[in-house]
Amino acid sequence: MPVISFANAKGGAGKTTAALLLATEVAARGKRVTIFDADPQKWISKWFELPRTCPGISVVSEMSPASITEQITHATEYSDYVIVDLEGTENLIVANALSVSDLVVVPIQGSSMDARGGAKILTLIKKLEKIVRQDIKHCVVLTRTNAAVTTRAMKSVQEFLSTQNIDVLMTPIVERAAFRDLFEFGGGLANLDASVVSGVAKARENAALYAAEILERAITVPKKRWYNIFKRAS
Ligand SMILES: Nc1ncnc2c1ncn2[C@@H]1O[C@H](COP(=O)(O)OP(=O)(O)O)[C@@H](O)[C@H]1O
Numbered sequence: 095m096p097v098i099s100f101a102n103a104k105g106g107a108g109k110t111t112a113a114l115l116l117a118t119e120v121a122a123r124g125k126r127v128t129i130f131d132a133d134p135q136k137w138i139s140k141w142f143e144l145p146r147t148c149p150g151i152s153v154v155s156e157m158s159p160a161s162i163t164e165q166i167t168h169a170t171e172y173s174d175y176v177i178v179d180l181e182g183t184e185n186l187i188v189a190n191a192l193s194v195s196d197l198v199v200v201p202i203q204g205s206s207m208d209a210r211g212g213a214k215i216l217t218l219i220k221k222l223e224k225i226v227r228q229d230i231k232h233c234v235v236l237t238r239t240n241a242a243v244t245t246r247a248m249k250s251v252q253e254f255l256s257t258q259n260i261d262v263l264m265t266p267i268v269e270r271a272a273f274r275d276l277f278e279f280g281g282g283l284a285n286l287d288a289s290v291v292s293g294v295a296k297a298r299e300n301a302a303l304y305a306a307e308i309l310e311r312a313i314t315v316p317k318k319r320w321y322n323i324f325k326r327a328s
């Protein structure tokens with residue numbers, strides 16, 4: 095079933111948050127989700143160990159550049175969705191994961207630095223598409239946006255993306271305490287106590303719209319047997 099990777103060459107872009115939000119939303123709809131935690135900070139593995147759990151989600155924390163493509167392919171056999179949270183850099187694990195992805199989501203924060211990190215991943219996708227001789231579907235999600243105003247930095251990111259002909263989700267992920275608190279309390283947004291965490295209802299609505307837009311785009315693409323080429327370089 096579909097493999098959805100989250101990538102941006104810059105740390106702090108909101109990859110891990112966007113990946114976990116998608117996973118918890120999909121699991122809340124009764125689907126089986128496997129998350130590959132390829133972020134060295136291991137936020138999702140730590141979230142998974144919290145007492146409050148999220149049924150339907152399993153997390154793979156151990157992987158190597160040589161094993162990741164086979165691990166992902168294997169996980170697609172027993173999962174409805176495979177979600178890959180990548181490191182904020184360009185390395186072999188990132189390249190291999192992107193190569194077996196049905197959809198690559200590039201979270202971009204409303205700052206020019208972040209747009210550059212996203213642009214690096216888009217360049218890497220183009221290079222990989224040439225090597226594997228097929229398209230790697232990708233889209234951008236704007237993250238940590240202000241619920242009330244569109245900042246000048248956000249406007250310049252949007253202008254940059256529109257000149258590049260890039261598919262940008264209509265729903266940005268808004269800056270909300272509830273999204274941070276998931277990593278502290280565990281579970282999904284449905285488990286968060288609205289009397290303790292502010293803006294939970296709005297966060298739930300935001301996450302549901304965002305997840306729906308991703309799922310519309312995440313359709314399994316038949317793969318050629320090309321991914322072993324990356325193994326030799328490991
Ligand atoms: N939508 C959001 N609302 C609130 N905080 C966020 C949001 N997205 C990211 N953050 C916070 O920003 C920091 C970096 O986010 P993270 O998802 O870990 O980015 P990355 O995985 O790209 O490094 C974390 O402290 C995270 O809690």
Ligand SMILES: [Mg+2]
Nearest residue numbers: 109110133180
């Ligand atoms: Mg991360």
